[in-house]
Amino acid sequence: MNIRAQVSMVFHLDKCIGCHTCSVACKNIWTDRVGAEYMWWNNVETKPGTGYPTLWEDQEKYKGGWERSGANGHSSKLRLKLQGRGGALANIFFNPYLPTVDDYYEPWTYDYENLFNAPEGDDQPTARPVSLITGKTIETIEAGPNWDDDLGGSPIYAANDPNLSRLSAQEREQMNELERVVFFYLPRICNHCLNAGCVAACPAGAIYKRGEDGIVLISQEKCRAWRMCISGCPYKKTYFNWNTGKSEKCILCFPRLETGQAPACFHSCVGRIRYLGVLLYDADRIEEAAGVSDAELVEAQRSLIQDPFDPKVIGDARASGISDQMIASAQNSPVYKFVMRWKLALPLHPEFRTLPMLFYVPPMLPVLAKLQQGRYELADGHEEGLAPMFSSLEQARLPLRYMAGMFSAGNERIMEAVYRKLIAVRLYMRAKQVKDISEAEAQMALKLGETTPEEAEAIVRLTARPTYEERFVIPPLAREQAIEATLDPYTHKLEAGFGFRQSPERRW
Amino acid sequence: MIDLVLFVAFPYVAVVLAVLFGIYRYRSDRFSYSSFSSQFLENRQLFWGSVPWHYGIVIILSAHLLAALFPRAWAQLIAAPLRLYVLEVTGLALALLTLLGLVLLILRRLRSARVFAVTSAMDWALLVALLVQVALGFWVALFYRWGSDWYLHTAVPWLFSLVVFQPQIQYVTALPWIVQLHMLWGFFIILLFPFTRLVHLVTVPITYLWRPYQVVIWNRRMRRGR
Numbered sequence A: 001m002n003i004r005a006q007v008s009m010v011f012h013l014d015k016c017i018g019c020h021t022c023s024v025a026c027k028n029i030w031t032d033r034v035g036a037e038y039m040w041w042n043n044v045e046t047k048p049g050t051g052y053p054t055l056w057e058d059q060e061k062y063k064g065g066w067e068r069s070g071a072n073g074h075s076s077k078l079r080l081k082l083q084g085r086g087g088a089l090a091n092i093f094f095n096p097y098l099p100t101v102d103d104y105y106e107p108w109t110y111d112y113e114n115l116f117n118a119p120e121g122d123d124q125p126t127a128r129p130v131s132l133i134t135g136k137t138i139e140t141i142e143a144g145p146n147w148d149d150d151l152g153g154s155p156i157y158a159a160n161d162p163n164l165s166r167l168s169a170q171e172r173e174q175m176n177e178l179e180r181v182v183f184f185y186l187p188r189i190c191n192h193c194l195n196a197g198c199v200a201a202c203p204a205g206a207i208y209k210r211g212e213d214g215i216v217l218i219s220q221e222k223c224r225a226w227r228m229c230i231s232g233c234p235y236k237k238t239y240f241n242w243n244t245g246k247s248e249k250c251i252l253c254f255p256r257l258e259t260g261q262a263p264a265c266f267h268s269c270v271g272r273i274r275y276l277g278v279l280l281y282d283a284d285r286i287e288e289a290a291g292v293s294d295a296e297l298v299e300a301q302r303s304l305i306q307d308p309f310d311p312k313v314i315g316d317a318r319a320s321g322i323s324d325q326m327i328a329s330a331q332n333s334p335v336y337k338f339v340m341r342w343k344l345a346l347p348l349h350p351e352f353r354t355l356p357m358l359f360y361v362p363p364m365l366p367v368l369a370k371l372q373q374g375r376y377e378l379a380d381g382h383e384e385g386l387a388p389m390f391s392s393l394e395q396a397r398l399p400l401r402y403m404a405g406m407f408s409a410g411n412e413r414i415m416e417a418v419y420r421k422l423i424a425v426r427l428y429m430r431a432k433q434v435k436d437i438s439e440a441e442a443q444m445a446l447k448l449g450e451t452t453p454e455e456a457e458a459i460v461r462l463t464a465r466p467t468y469e470e471r472f473v474i475p476p477l478a479r480e481q482a483i484e485a486t487l488d489p490y491t492h493k494l495e496a497g498f499g500f501r502q503s504p505e506r507r508w
Numbered sequence B: 001m002i003d004l005v006l007f008v009a010f011p012y013v014a015v016v017l018a019v020l021f022g023i024y025r026y027r028s029d030r031f032s033y034s035s036f037s038s039q040f041l042e043n044r045q046l047f048w049g050s051v052p053w054h055y056g057i058v059i060i061l062s063a064h065l066l067a068a069l070f071p072r073a074w075a076q077l078i079a080a081p082l083r084l085y086v087l088e089v090t091g092l093a094l095a096l097l098t099l100l101g102l103v104l105l106i107l108r109r110l111r112s113a114r115v116f117a118v119t120s121a122m123d124w125a126l127l128v129a130l131l132v133q134v135a136l137g138f139w140v141a142l143f144y145r146w147g148s149d150w151y152l153h154t155a156v157p158w159l160f161s162l163v164v165f166q167p168q169i170q171y172v173t174a175l176p177w178i179v180q181l182h183m184l185w186g187f188f189i190i191l192l193f194p195f196t197r198l199v200h201l202v203t204v205p206i207t208y209l210w211r212p213y214q215v216v217i218w219n220r221r222m223r224r225g226r
């Protein structure tokens, strides 16, 4: 086996409070520049909603990711949904599926000067919005970051969520009823995929995956603005810097990782929803795993990820050049626990077939909470004499199908297994702490959730009370060591970051 | 004397400068080797400008190049009158297409405030230079007919003489001034090449046709035993 290490991530959606601290932390460090103002390498969107850029999940519009070739998509061979290799050269003068700045929003500031300099008059002076691209006044701002936050303008935005197409008209109707309205937050960064669409789409070969840790980066010196990556990434996580004419993306704060710090969005996360750790995977089977049928995708991706305790895997990992520290880090990885041991975390839209390495624990609240006598209850079923939450999956407020459409390529069985386990953990802990559920009922829930008291305790521990070191198990990337053959470590130290020696701007 | 400067010295200077400075810029400022696409800022007008312009100019330039490289094959190609007509008409049509595309591209840069904001002085210089050249080419194709033939007996031997370092300018000195200007302006654009975004021409990503889809880069591939 050709084992590689991947710094991977888990976001626990039940814990996200939608505060956008993560986005701001990232913006302050990386994208507070001309040409990058509109970029949110980390963004948090409200679901249901159309997201950022608008309708990014609609691959009929943007042609991101992969599809299976063959007459009706049944062959396991993959091809980019965007175009073939020849097509990339043919479309190089005009990419028909490129999102434009209007699909994000036109960045602006305000004419604050006017507040001070306006001549005396009858009205209060105002600070009018000014485009950061053209410097001209914008009459009406029509879109901005998180324009549809918390279901703002939901008849326009939430109603167009591509994931809703899986639901029946009646189900969609119900979701608009005042007391059933439901939403949750979806924080998104680059997934640092194993079968990345951006890497494959780049004609110049400027985008690459770092062998040591799997971080996907764009070489700013090789990028020639052919702009295919922006279409190729189905998550729309590569962005075009309109000022420098280069694509940019989340770099997983590699300069921070290399010095043992968690990425800025992870570190600053108020809800502490984020986990980071190493996964070992079999690089020889990437294509195979990305080529199975929709329903099997989650399982196939799991099968790529290897057990870091298995002596055979350890041997293969060593043979593939992975350091013992990296293997030890993989054994401690919180991501391994959520994704593999507990099988609670799922990839976002696996049907894009890029094998994303950011996994999500789906949220319970929007699915299970119900309004009862003016109060939100986590459960119903009391009327039927059942313990809370036993029957709740069937009566879910947000149909399970919606969640399955996002996190398991429509496979509701996988989705149900995740929720059964999450429910079991809650019931078990409730029986233990609040003691209003009988022992028998808790045991029943554990059985339904296919879990044990020990596992439930471990899940609670890592979900609710993890330490910083438990959330972020940062492997020793030992960059200085890895590069010392090619570069003076002191020079490297001075270069940490993008490594520019000239300012990244247009000079010609 | 002036002919020697124009038809011998100038082409050499232009090419040498283009190559040397192009290499220097690649080594010292690789970041700037880019097509600086503005499609992200403006999409609709670009289609009608960029596609005709690029396809037109690529085909026309290739024809110039092929005829110069394989004059005998080219002569055979145009030996039959029908083929000559077809070639001339196609060339004229392509020249028109290219010209229209370029005009649209220039209008777009003027009209769209967003694209205007990312247009540098060098971009304008290049656009004007290209417009002049394409207009000259169109003019020549229109009023000095059978260019696909006389090109072989004028410009091609002259270019060949330059390549083998035995300049012979008598092939071109007697040509109408507008044809001469078209030739010299071509070298002027070569001169502009390393100072503008035209450098994207040498970065055409042809390797995409065969490179593996996934690119993985290691700092230092460590090999260890079990």
Ligand code: SF4
Residues within 6 Å of the ligand: A015, A016, A017, A018, A019, A020, A021, A022, A023, A044, A185, A187, A268, A269, A270, A271, A272, A273
């Ligand atoms: S900082 Fe954490 S809790 Fe706040 S929006 Fe971001 S992911 Fe959610």
